[in-house]
Amino acid sequence: MKTDKIISIAIADDSQYIRKGLVFTMNTYKDIAVDIEAEDGVDLLEKIETAPKLPDVCLLDISMPRMDGYDALKKIKETWPHIKVVMLSIHYNEFAIIRTFKDGASAFLPKEAAPSELYAAITQSYETGLYHTEPTSTYMSLALQNKSIITDLTDKEIEFLRLACDDIHYKEIAAKMKVSPRTIDSYRDSLFAKLKVHSRASLVLFAIRTGIVPTIAGGK
Amino acid sequence: MKTDKIISIAIADDSQYIRKGLVFTMNTYKDIAVDIEAEDGVDLLEKIETAPKLPDVCLLDISMPRMDGYDALKKIKETWPHIKVVMLSIHYNEFAIIRTFKDGASAFLPKEAAPSELYAAITQSYETGLYHTEPTSTYMSLALQNKSIITDLTDKEIEFLRLACDDIHYKEIAAKMKVSPRTIDSYRDSLFAKLKVHSRASLVLFAIRTGIVPTIAGGK
DNA sequence: GTAACAATCCGTGAAAACACGGTATTTCGT
DNA sequence: ACGAAATACCGTGTTTTCACGGATTGTTAC
Structure with a gap:
């Protein structure tokens, strides 16, 4: 050295x-x-x-x-x-x-x-x-070069992502985030576009594999 | 000792x-x-x-x-x-x-x-x-006492569970498992009942948290 | 001050997922 | 060989999710 x-x-x-x-x-x-x-x-x-x-x-x-x-x-x-x-x-x-x-x-x-x-x-x-x-x-x-799959995620998107990793409907997520269900659709759509996926199941996988949501329940 | x-x-x-x-x-x-x-x-x-x-x-x-x-x-x-x-x-x-x-x-x-x-x-x-x-x-x-949330999962259910942890529709899972889409519905319904959940997102969470599907992609 | 951009919000229709209620077929204990 | 139980299979209708296209607000760059 x-x-x-x-x-x-x-x-x-x-x-x-x-x-x-x-x-x-x-x-x-x-x-x-x-x-x-x-x-x-x-x-x-x-x-x-x-x-x-x-x-x-x-x-x-x-x-x-x-x-x-x-x-x-x-x-x-x-x-x-x-x-x-x-x-x-x-x-x-x-x-x-x-x-x-x-x-x-x-x-x-x-x-x-x-x-x-x-x-x-x-x-x-x-x-x-x-x-x-x-x-x-x-x-x-x-x-x-902005060729990355993923650009930055907004705070709202991350909040939505965390809530999406649970056994609840988008309607309930909307209530928890105090926004309209239509707005939840937007968060989801923009995440789908950024992550190039097409289903909520994929969002869950992404959230766990990046560590945004802990593997074991109640961790974070 | x-x-x-x-x-x-x-x-x-x-x-x-x-x-x-x-x-x-x-x-x-x-x-x-x-x-x-x-x-x-x-x-x-x-x-x-x-x-x-x-x-x-x-x-x-x-x-x-x-x-x-x-x-x-x-x-x-x-x-x-x-x-x-x-x-x-x-x-x-x-x-x-x-x-x-x-x-x-x-x-x-x-x-x-x-x-x-x-x-x-x-x-x-x-x-x-x-x-x-x-x-x-x-x-x-x-x-x-059979009061457990989870009874045994069958081989088909576990195979379905693994395939459900991906960005594909049930129709495609049916094709991969060579059964009718209706049968896939049954596997899903029986898993929902056994695990007491109501969405595919929850199946993904269960699969990862039990280790049936690896946290990191391509692991198993 | 306004063009450019990003973030938030929304309506509608089509597609998928889900709930409910069933019928064969197989397995297994007795 | 029989009934009970578990598994595999399926039709139909409702609810939720998703795709598409668009409007509004706020911020930054010049």
């Missing part, structure tokens, strides 16, 4: 066994030290605030209770823009990748990434602020 | 970091030895077959590529009925629990279970063949 500094990292993941595995793996690298372990976004932010010194890089999962990785990333980059964030998630798809890079992530790896790739992502993010792999750079350039 | 024998266990989970965390955790107990590590059901069965001696207990995840935990459990109990199986999964719900106990599982723990509970489940499964916790024994007695 260019520098002999020891990179201080924080790890946030709700599974204690994954945390243990990651800490164990990272500790095999001499120039990396795991200084913070957190089990969700809220926990992570608290621990960063009270730590004697800020971490250089955060390793973030997406699906976590209380505060998920999307929101934690946003907060971190707002508060400490120089902290680099490496996403590490099972939700490895176009939407999640574009969304997190837009919010300032430095890298995005799938959860099955090899330790050596994780190490490369952390050190390069620390040194240059960015680490791209084949899928992530492809998605990014498509997004820049 | 009653016995001073060292319990030989096998671990199957598709995440290398979870495997590492579990091995690390289990190795802190003197009377447990992790002798087999596998990344999916197929891998596990191969390794059990070629091992110098059979494991006493298997620790099984549900969602894995190639062969999932449901099928791996079935194969193990068919081939080596005396091997005890402890399920350890994020899919901790009534359906998954009842289904795996019917197929001969000895215990079912959620993925966030503490190491001490995991240890208790393994040792007690080894000694008595069963380890129940509050949720699992409640679900089991409800199932015995």
